[in-house]
Amino acid sequence: MCSDRKEKLTVRRLLSNITFVLKYAMKLDKWLVVLVFSAFTICGLVYALFDSLFLKMFIEILSDTNKNLRESLIFVLIGMIFVEIGEIVQLLTDNYARARFVKIAGSIQADFIKKAADIDLICYDQNKYFDDFVIAASQAEEMIINGVMSTARIIGTMTTILALGALIMTINPLIAIFPVAGFFINMITRFQITKLEYEYEIVRKKVMRKADYSKRVFYQPEYAKEIKLSNIEIPLRKQFEAAIDEITDEARIAGRKIAILSLINWIVVFTMFSFFFVPMYLGYLALVKMSIGLSDAAAMNNAQGEVRNNLDGLNYALVDFQKVGQFAERFRRFIEYEIKIEKAAGSKKIPEEKAVLEIKNMFFRYDGADKDTLRNISMAIKPGERVAIVGENGAGKTTFIKLLMRLYDVTSGSICYGGEDIRNFATEEYRNIFGTVFQDYQLYGISLADNVKMDCANEQDRTIIEKALEKADFTEKLNRLPKGIDTEMTREFNEEGTMLSGGEAQKVAISRMFAKTNQMSIAILDEPSSALDPFAEHTLTKNMMECAKDAAVIFISHRLSTTRDADRIYMFENGEIIEEGTHDELMKLDGKYKRMFEKQAHYYKNSIL
Template sequence: MTPSTYKLKHKIQGALRLGRALQLVWQSSPTWTIARILLLIVQSTLPLLSLYLMKVIVDAVSTAIAAANKQAAFQQIALLIVLTGTVNLIIALCSSIAELVNTTQAEIITDYMYGIVHAKAIEVDLEYYENSQYHDTLQRAQQEAYFRPTHILNSLLQLSENTISLVAITGLLLFFHWQVAAILFVATVPGLFVRLKYADQMYHWKRKRTATQRKAYYLDWMLTNSWHAKEIRLFNLGSLFSRRFRQLRKQLYQESLAISKRSTVTALVTQTSATIAVYGSYAIIAYQTVKGTFTLGDLIMYYQAFQRGQSALQGVLGSVAGLYEDNLFLSNVHEFLDLKPRIIEPLHPLPVPRLQHKGIQFQGVSFQYPTSDRQGLKDISLTIQPGEVVALVGENGAGKTTLIKLLCRLYDPTQGSITFEGYDLRCLATTDLRRQISVIFQDYAKYYLTAKENIWFGNIDLPPDDGLIQNAAYKAGADDVISSLPNSYETILGNWFEDGEELSIGQWQKIALARAFLRDAQILVLDEPTSALDAKAEEEVFQKFRQLIKNQAAILISHRLSTVKMADHIYLMEHGRIVENGTHEELMQLGGSYAHLFEIQAKNYR
């Protein structure tokens, strides 16, 4: 690509980004945008009328001094003063209204952009969240998305307002003295190039240092959140993390300061040159008045016109520079919004069938994580029939949870297929498929909301006060826990908010189990479902388990082999492969790895 072609492409991309930004602004608040445009027209024209009226007043005063009928002359002056005052009152009123409109629209745009970012964060696949580059992209977008569109709108409106003023004033100054207008332009333009140059440098530096900024944020988060509070104190990690945070922030500060220093020095040189040129022009205006070329009113009008012209030109150039800078950084937002889901939805999804005969089948399934060379699953083939309880056992990293992620279509297999009653999962809408699977993962979520909501989130299609919520809590053994809380099911869980009640790990797990049981799904998946429960609570859960699943298919993942004895079929996984399978009795008779692991665990209870 030639340099000229690259520059053209760069300009086209910039224009497209600008167009997308304005589209976001218009979609968020069309009425407020129209209001701002109307105010802009008024605010850019009335000051010129005020400037002209001031000239007329000064000339009228000069004439009145020598007039015979000073009373009549003053009446004319008073009328002009009232008219000028009225214009300035209208200007002040428009300014106040504009401030209200600007503030309101900025809030609306910010909230709209929050919604856009949230929607994209929900849309992208789980794969993105397991990729560090995605988190860099997300952070850059979050830093820019909520204010850059408003900045662009402000810059465009200011550019329009200053341009209208500048056109009118330039015409006036050209009529007065074309060299003065040229000086005005030459004195102001160098500052534009300085700002554009250092906007580029700051943009590229911020992209380069995104990972460093995220590390600093991570350290700050660990130092201030409740999840790490115990260990930080027990292992005396606070000073270490704080010191590392300060080191990262110092590095960022020094690099940013170096760019700012260079920008400040260069800007000072250009500003000094501009000041000399401006005051030289003032001298020309004064000299022409002393010679009698212009009246005193002309002097004041031209003097103020020159001032306003310089201010308008600086505003135009500043708005252009601001647009360039905002457009650069807005590319971070577009980079995030342009992310595409890797899980492709079918154009014509089939309805999710009822599990009756074929069940769920994994056929030669292999999977490799996109960001890793390690293969998560290798040639997995298994079948889960309706009403059947299947257990997946094996060491950490054996591929058990990965298999569940594929079943939920959080990922697609690298090879092979997964079918649901004979239909490939890729033929089903992911939302409909996931509606038929109720999962509690080992790293289940804790929602710092009411106990009722924590369970209701398992099936938000139900009314929030449905009696099935308490029934699910009873099945999971959580009803007794919740009933003992100060406000029962209306108690806020966790200690982040006022009147919140913190639970033990085992109690939180019961709440999560209740959430899974509430979902009216065909498949129930429990990933280490009782790891935080004591032996008695664990036994109570599994005594009810057969009753709970009814005609559902159930998948248990557990390290406790005592909990999987009741499974209809057990699969032992090692390094992403199934190495043994059968009932508990069959595997014990086989005398392989499963029997060996079971004997090791059983010794602890003898």
């Protein structure tokens, strides 16, 4: 069911992932990492000495008839101060680290957002990318913090174990066998448990994505209307319940195995070894054989208990370590993903003058698709030309537009601007020549000004933005907005945020293009007026054409009445151009375009009558 179960990481890769995490943490806050590591080492040493040497010396002082009560009390006081120092170091570190970790978490999320904004569009078509993204995004903070903390705990526990181990070895090396044997049994079972937990977690995340989707749909306002007016809640609820059932079964299976392993671990390591065998053996040595003193027996028992606890702690830390290494795999894959299109630096400069956009024998196939979405497309679009792309749903029109803007790279053939293959330009620079309005635009929960500018709007931009909104026929609405262009869009964060109608929102999307007309060489309009009433559509199409001036305009529209004035119309079908020419030429051709046009004209006539 879940392919990730088979995703096996070698120990080497795990260690390399952990090193990556630590380096990442060091890059974000070097001093925090150094501080946490040092604090754990100091504390590890303090507790080791207190648990063994101090106890041994205390019993010796008590048994020494030459020492009085005052000396014993002074010794206890020194011990207490010693332990308190360890405690204070730990508390101060905790306190200090908390805020720094919050900052680290914020920095990771910021890195994440940046990467997600830069990542190639092709990644959004791949399930693997989505899974990596969802899992890595939800685990990133925990992974870095756990990476630092588990490494620190490993250093701290190792310090304690080495110090206590040295003491045990000097008195009776045989005792060391028990905690060490326990450690290995513990380690094997814990690793098995972690593996089960990790596999369960991966399945849970995948399954819960479906459940979360169904849940999310119910509280997002854009779905509310349809949910209330239809029975769509039934399949969504079924999907939700199926996900819950699936994950319950998974939890039951994983839970049973984990419980059995934990029980074995507890019985062997703790009960048998530590609580019975070692104290009995030490008692035998001290009381029957009399080969060690009582102080040694007490110190040894404490030391082995402490070694056992620390080995157990070490196991937990190693388990966390393992988890960090596993989750880091996805984080790393995401962060290290080599951005091919979005960050392309380019070797050529964009022509300063508006130039011809030429598409030569272009083929395109979506990643994983079994056939080409676009086949053998060729055309040249000169500055100032108005070119319409028409065709039935799924013909490939939007895909064609995406390729022109280099959201994807062509599979074969080429797209050239000013005679140069667009792959030779820096993507960011190349995209700047376009002003675009997509049919599936979005409004963001930020100010209207930023929504128009699609960037941080500054003081100088205000007039441009207001003018763009005016050209988009939005002035009347703008005058009614409480804070003008500073009004926040949507009610995502602000009760006073503005909710726009579909047509008003589309006008804002269109105004983005008007705000760019000065730099724009090519305007791309993908069904820009689908939500507009006929009056607004007429005004806006006229405004858009006027504003484009000598820029080329490429527009997609299903309403053929808006495309008839185009200099050239391309009719797409199943990813190919089947007809091309002016409206009159295509009507004369008596082909698909004519049939489509007449059908629409007939429909309009009938609906008017």
